[in-house]
Amino acid sequence: MLEKIDLNQKLDKKTFKRIIPELRNRLYVVQKSxxxxxxxxxxxxxxxxxxxxxxxxxxxxxxxxxxGYKLYPIRAARTYEKKHPWxxxxxxxxxxxxxxxxxxxxxxxxxxxxxxxNLIPEAEWRRAFRDIVDFxxxxxxxxxQIIKFFLHISxxxxxxxxxxxxxxxxxxxxxxxxxxxxxxxxxxxxSLMKKPLxxxxxxxxxxxxxxxxxxxxxxxxxxxxxxTGFRTSWRLNSHR
Numbered sequence: 741m742l743e744k745i746d747l748n749q750k751l752d753k754k755t756f757k758r759i760i761p762e763l764r765n766r767l768y769v770v771q772k773s774x775x776x777x778x779x780x781x782x783x784x785x786x787x788x789x790x791x792x793x794x795x796x797x798x799x800x801x802x803x804x805x806x807x808g809y810k811l812y813p814i815r816a817a818r819t820y821e822k823k824h825p826w827x828x829x830x831x832x833x834x835x836x837x838x839x840x841x842x843x844x845x846x847x848x849x850x851x852x853x854x855x856x857x858n859l860i861p862e863a864e865w866r867r868a869f870r871d872i873v874d875f876x877x878x879x880x881x882x883x884x885q886i887i888k889f890f891l892h893i894s895x896x897x898x899x900x901x902x903x904x905x906x907x908x909x910x911x912x913x914x915x916x917x918x919x920x921x922x923x924x925x926x927x928x929x930x931s932l933m934k935k936p937l938x939x940x941x942x943x944x945x946x947x948x949x950x951x952x953x954x955x956x957x958x959x960x961x962x963x964x965x966x967x968t969g970f971r972t973s974w975r976l977n978s979h980r
Contacts, residue, residue: 742892745892747892747893747894747897763957764802764803765803766957767800767803767804767956767957768803768804768805770956770957771804771805771808771809771840772805772808774838774840774885775808775838775839776838777838778837778838779837779838779883779884779885780834780835780836780837780838780839780840780841780879780883780884780885781835781839781840781841781884781885781887782834782835782840782841782843782879782884782885782886782887783800783840783841783842783843783887783888783889783956784842784843784845784846784848784886784887784888784889785797785842785843785844785845785846785889785890785891786845786846786848786852786888786889786890786891787889787890787891787892787893788891788892788893788898789898789902789919790893790898790901790902790905790915790919791891791892791893791898792891792893793844793845793891794844796889796891797811797842797844800842800956801842804840808838808839808840809835809839809840809841809842810833810835810839810840810841810842811842811844812833812841812842812843812844813844813845814843814844814845814846814849815845817829826850826864826868826871827847827871827875830846830847830875834879834884835884837883846888847872847875848872850865850868850871850872851865851868851869851872855868887956902915902919
């Protein structure tokens with residue numbers, strides 16, 4: 741599926757500068773509306789290493805009221821977290837009504853990296869597919885809005901970014917041997933995901949930022965929870 745995405749689409753900086761102030765204002769209004777209506781919101785980011793998840797989250801949160809959201813960078817489960825059911829560490833981070841929770845990586849690592857690198861038995865990752873669907877359905881049925889982004893870049897673009905980071909003494913620490921390995925791991929893992937993707941393509945920081953702001957807004961346009969419950973889908977952001 742990813743190989744079919746057009747990575748050549750771009751948004752010029754002039755257009756970006758023209759539309760971004762309005763998008764930021766709308767995002768702030770939507771955050772305030774979800775607070776007033778008591779609607780909890782989950783926004784999660786997945787994607788390749790060096791795809792720009794941190795930069796994207798920074799752009800997303802810039803116009804938000806910091807009192808109304810929490811950001812969670814997700815890493816490997818800690819020792820005490822492994823003593824609980826695997827979703828426990830995510831349950832404990834869910835937003836209160838009216839608040840937003842933003843995840844830098846998420847529970848999908850269970851069926852992606854952990855599966856492909858054989859970090860868990862087959863029986864556990866197979867059960868995780870069902871666990872994830874049940875988890876998200878429970879949240880959506882309770883009125884939670886779930887928005888998911890996958891940031892896609894080409895292998896050549898990822899290598900260029902890794903090389904650039906590695907050559908700079910101030911950023912070389914950000915690139916490890918595992919980062920290079922995860923390129924192949926994540927490609928395999930993502931192909932195994934069961935949920936459909938709503939594709940949103942762009943090229944460069946201007947396109948990525950505007951696409952994600954416009955991706956958040958439609959999902960939160962209504963101040964009423966979905967009457968049918970399960971409102972969760974992926975939005976794919978891409979870069980050559």
